[in-house]
Amino acid sequence: MRIDILTLLPELLEGPFSASIMKRAQEKGLVEIHMHNIRDYSTNKHKNVDDYQYGGGAGMVMSIEPIAALIDKLKAERDYDEIIYMTPDGEVLDQGDCNDLSLKGNLMILCGHYKGVDERIREHYITKEISIGSYVLSGGELAAAVVVDSVVRLLPGVLNDETSALTDSFQDNLLSPPVYTRPPEFNGWKVPEVLLSGDFKKIDAWREEQALDRTTKRRPDLLY
Ligand code: 6GU
Secondary structure, eight states: OEEEEEESOGGGGTTTTSSHHHHHHHHTTSOEEEEEEGGGGOOSTTOOOEEEOTTOOSSEEEOHHHHHHHHHHHHHHSOOSEEEEEEEEEEEOOHHHHHHHTTOSEEEEEEOOTTOBOHHHHHHTOSEEEEOSSSOOSSSHHHHHHHHHHHHTTSTTTSOGGGOGGGSTTTTSSOOOOOOOSOSEETTEEOOGGGGSOOHHHHHHHHHHHHHHHHHHHOGGGGO
16 A cells, blocks of 8 residues: 655654554555655745635635646656545544555545645545544644544554454444453452453353443444
8 A cells, every 4th residue: 555645744744653563564665655845846935835715814825836837747757546635624534444444555645734624625536534533633644644644544454453443432332342451360359260261152242242342332423
């Protein structure tokens, strides 16, 4: 998989991809993540990337020219399966979307800022608009990092048996059951007896029941 991220703040995205699982996925050649600074494609001498909005009103709008120039350049180099725009008014990301995106080859992700991008970018280039929840971030970068992390960890070979995505919360529309490790007792707080029993049928049944109980209490919306 190849992911191209279009941003005004590439430095915001250096951290999330340079450690742990995301770092290893890149080192193993399972994903290539390329950062592009939209400002490098500004066509005027002041390197402006935004402008006042037509019709008046507070807040700047990201200009069409630099973004169009950058997208055109990338599209001339390869085909993209999706050109994603990160925006709070997009469709809210869920595990099903992550699973779908993990099957694609080339993804482009545009991070919004200010009041958003000129609507013509959305009309003519964007194929998918994603939000990560009902709250507003200063820009799309942190949301893009969420999308990339949640998708890349699903690529074959990224996770091993111990970190397998198959037992994640949401993968079967259930939250995960509680987990414990040694010691069996701490401050008088005991690990549930069944987990120490060695009876794997019983353990599986307990986990299923706990997952269902947790989902019913915390996220009943997942059950319908
Ligand atoms: Cl994708 N962008 C911004 N700026 N805020 C958000 C978001 C995206 N998703 C939730 N809030």
